[in-house]
Amino acid sequence: xxxxxxxxxxxxxxxxxxxxxxxxxxxxxxxxxxxxxxxxxxxxxxxxxxxxxxxxxxxxxxxxxxxxxxxxxxxxxxxxxxxxxxxxxxxxxxxxxxxxxxxxxxxx
Numbered sequence: 001x002x003x004x005x006x007x008x009x010x011x012x013x014x015x016x017x018x019x020x021x022x023x024x025x026x027x028x029x030x031x032x033x034x035x036x037x038x039x040x041x042x043x044x045x046x047x048x049x050x051x052x053x054x055x056x057x058x059x060x061x062x063x064x065x066x067x068x069x070x071x072x073x074x075x076x077x078x079x080x081x082x083x084x085x086x087x088x089x090x091x092x093x094x095x096x097x098x099x100x101x102x103x104x105x106x107x108x
Contacts, residue, residue: 011044
């Protein structure tokens with residue numbers, strides 16, 4: 001039997017499930033989970049103002065634009081996440097076709 005794909009859900013539902021994942025499976029502290037939830041909720045509500053997530057409409061450039069706006073506009077803040085987003089959209093100079101380890105590290 002073929003499983004159906006979930007193509008949409010509410011922002012609130014996603015944030016609850018994401019928090020559960022971060023706590024149960026990743027073992028993150030309450031304060032770290034709170035920050036992750038805040039960023040995820042902010043991103044998703046900006047992309048989907050009606051609170052209904054449609055995953056097929058989401059593009060990598062939306063994430064990059066959000067990270068640039070959120071983290072680069074803070075006074076004096078230059079986040080590794082933004083550096084990562086910029087590096088993944090720039091031409092690769094390592095010759096291996098993969099992002100350099102310094103770019104991948106913030107994602108793991």
